[in-house]
Amino acid sequence: MKLINLILCGGLALSFCACSDTPSGESTKRPAGQDPDPKPTPEPGGDDNVVSPTPSFTLNNRTVAVNTAKTYQEMEGFGASDCWLPNKIGTYWGGNRLQIARWLFSKNVSSDGQPQGIGLSMWRVNLGAGTEEAGDAGGVDNINNRAESYLQTSGSYDWKRCNGQQYFMQQAKNNGVEKFVLFSNSPLVQYTLNGQGRSDNGGSANLKDDCYTPFAEYMAEVAKHFTLEGYNISHISPVNEPQYNWDGRDQEGSGWQNTEVARLTRELDKALQSRSLSTKILIGEAASWEYTYKGNNNRENTINAFFDPASEAYVGDLGHIEKAIAGHSYWTFDNWNHMRDIRAKVKTSADARGIKVWQTEWSMLDKEPSELGGSYDDVSEFDIAQYMSRIIHNDITVAGCSSWSYWTAMSVERYGQKNRFELIKTTPAGGNYSDDFTAEGNAVATPNLWVLGNYSLFVRPGYRRVDLTLDESKDFFGTAYIAPDNTRLVLVITNYDKERGISLAMDAPKDAKSVYTYTTTATKQMKQAQFNLKDKVFVDPASVTTIVYNF
Template sequence: MKGYSIILGLLALTACSDNTPENPEDGGDSGEIVSVEKRVTIDAGQTFQKMVGFGASDCWTPAYIGKYWTSGRDRISELLFSSEIVDGQPKGIGLSMWRVNLGGGSTEQGDESGIVDKSRRAESYLTDNLSLDWTHCEGQRYFMSRAKEFGVNNYVLFSNTPPVQYTLNGKGFSQNGGSANLKADCYDDFAAYMAEVAKHYVDEGFSVSHISPVNEPQYNWDGNGQEGSGWKNEEIAKLARELDSQLTQKGLSTNILLGESGDWEYLYKVKDDANRSNVLSAFFSTSSSAYVGDLSHVKNLICGHSYWTDGTWDGMREVRKKVAEAATQYGVEVWQSEWSMLGDNYSSSEFVGYDAASEMDIALYMSKVIHNDLTVANVTSWNYWVAMDVSRWGQKNRFLLISLTPKGWAGDKESVDNLEEEGSFNATATLWVLGNYSRFIRPDYQRISATLNESMSFFGSAWISPQQDCIVAVYTNLSSKGVRLNETRQNWPGELKSIKTYTTSANKQLVEKVLETEDSVVLDAESVTTVVYELK
């Protein structure tokens, strides 16, 4: 990347070229023999994007967990939102954003909703007489409140479908192909509803930064699996204009978050359907009929999902490079608003495959995606898909951070129909690896230059606090050998006060280690490690 420091004599990735003496004591707690040394230069004088935050969404099961799992819900919310470290162990991963689903009301419809899986239906505040009932969504409101208690001050309200009272087919899923499942005379009603919900939360003390009115509009959402609707770019623009007017009328500073594209490529090129792709050009080119860049509540911001473009290291970097180039062209900031390991196109040379993979394999792969989204696409927000769910279909931790097992759960069923029965839960490796980023790269931390001999098996990024009293580096070492860092520190704004590392591996969950300031940082094999440098 332009402006990076030049390091002469970067060591090759092989152990023989590193020529580091083998010393079992250098392996730290892992017991690994460190035979590889890696040089890295962290230059605080070269800066890039500032981070807004890391988050996850409350689809779908939190509606049940927050309401019915009264014994476990406090600990679950602590795992997600707590930044506290006690006796060297983080209590949670310190999410700084929370995405709240504005459901369409299929829960209230019950089986008449047509959505087979009860756990994929969602509540709405809108009633059949078109009044608002704020006692609805109890479980979701619990997690919002707990997030607030832990200091989260960035809430994004997102919608998969308009309320069923406003849809063409009276359902939360669509039968309208690539067009919006919204009655022609209900654009203003839908916008007013979203703005009113935002105002309600703001009045209750929640910082609602954005409303995201549509989700993955490139898909038709015509199945009975969950709520959803397709949208054309011009339909989204029409809705955005109505929502902008409603937010202004209600005196809200909440902004409109557009995009939520099914994958990154829909943002910058024509793909599949021209009316539903090339989104940046559609919304931010003044010559476009869908132009909304002049709306007071639409800032220079777009978001997309990291699905389907993550199958190989080189492939994901090439796509994200194009995202960054397109964002620069239109002068917009980029958020990554959804990822889980959804795809089936992963290279067999880079991923062992779902059948052979451990949960840690999947978590380590996620670190590749996070790193490239941060350092190549230059995103300023990164969000996992669902915070919690029931693991089924042999998915391991592919789609969730916290795995739920309701009482009496029988395994791989099409529908989870007993979420009211509190059971057990498990914090997955994916949760803790995300925590290597979310707990330590806090809002307004700025990325700084980190130069290293990067590859798909060894990579990292560095960040500085707004007060310039802390530098954080996150490294992923996918090799079977430990790594000792040979560090060069340039333009650091203070002297080094302390060094701590936090390691996640197959047998560690953000385990803290305190180093002397003259010690070398050692990374375990097959791990993600956050290095925290306190400055004075």
């Protein structure tokens, strides 16, 4: 492919390659989230005769400019988890389970330009503690939050268990999901101190002292099995929200001390090494961002606990450790300034240790944010979804997250919760308050799905965030990303103005071949539009919009 020249930006240069355009309405040559064959990313300051694209927009006396020569983090994936209903739905449902999988994983675009799904690049798979097999004795009263394990009481493995979870894993693989992350909420019930998947051990691990090695061996063995089945088990996350005691009966969980987490991590590192697996260990899963950088007890300040060589819990030198801290965005999003202040502190602490940041779990668990626009009773489902875009934006731009995942991919709405806890709303055949998912039910894609899709479908693993200059506020903000082969530039813009759309008066990149937008509003679901390169690109009122330049 021939090299093409792009407009000058501050005297800096990058090499770009031409690629075929996406014909309007054609889904087979280039799906929305699928890139051409990857090519090596040119070294900075490459061919001085080839320069980087810098679309410059003028809107309402504001200037927006992209500088691809100024880069930030490489993006590693957008995902969601399979807790807990996917095991039931994947086992018992028929056509609707396939539709759910299509919404989550498909990268295809229909003939009318409508994306069929959001093309998640990461799927988080729950390694259950065996509370499903244990029944009432397992300590989890909510029957739909019980989870199976693969280890039988005899000590042998039954790989036919977790059938519904495996259905969605297979669908994810079929649709090209790049990474699978195995995560654990609790040790297996046969390894716990109380024989249950919830804890009576306070802030310490609900794990027998002689079971650290067997539990690590179990997680590594599951990773080995699915690796041999053709899944890229990129990571194992061995603990979840260790700052909580998990003494309730609604779901699996255990508290952990940092030193206990480190002990388990060292055992898991050895178990992975003995199986010659390349799987990395993702550590942290802090219940709130603040636990990653502050506090002095043995359950807090996880960045320094795990990555300061002087710490008793230091694991940064292990061969399988991912040099990253994982945290959850709960409890830290009441308003724009507060969420940015906290996330800036996360980045400062992570940068000091030379590690990356992953946001691995969020839903709108908290009391309604003060800037949401009203109580949960008063706001719309799109209001909730659009507020999520503020969180994604600040996690990426302020905390520096290179990966972002939603919590439960599917759940059921009860008690007027609207779409606070799921991407896809599922209803059992017996209605919202039925716990029986063994018969075919209904499924509806919520605005959360499509807003997340404005990022996940287009910002693929390996894309790098580049500089986007604009008059940023809580009501107007955006990010920009360049493909690793430099053939695609992606902008994600959020406009909160409910009355006024924005026309972006701009000079398109000189050698751009096409420009598309994908718009999500209260009535649009990533609706595609193609613009003439000489025309103004329009951003709808109250929208999240992805702008895609193809070169």
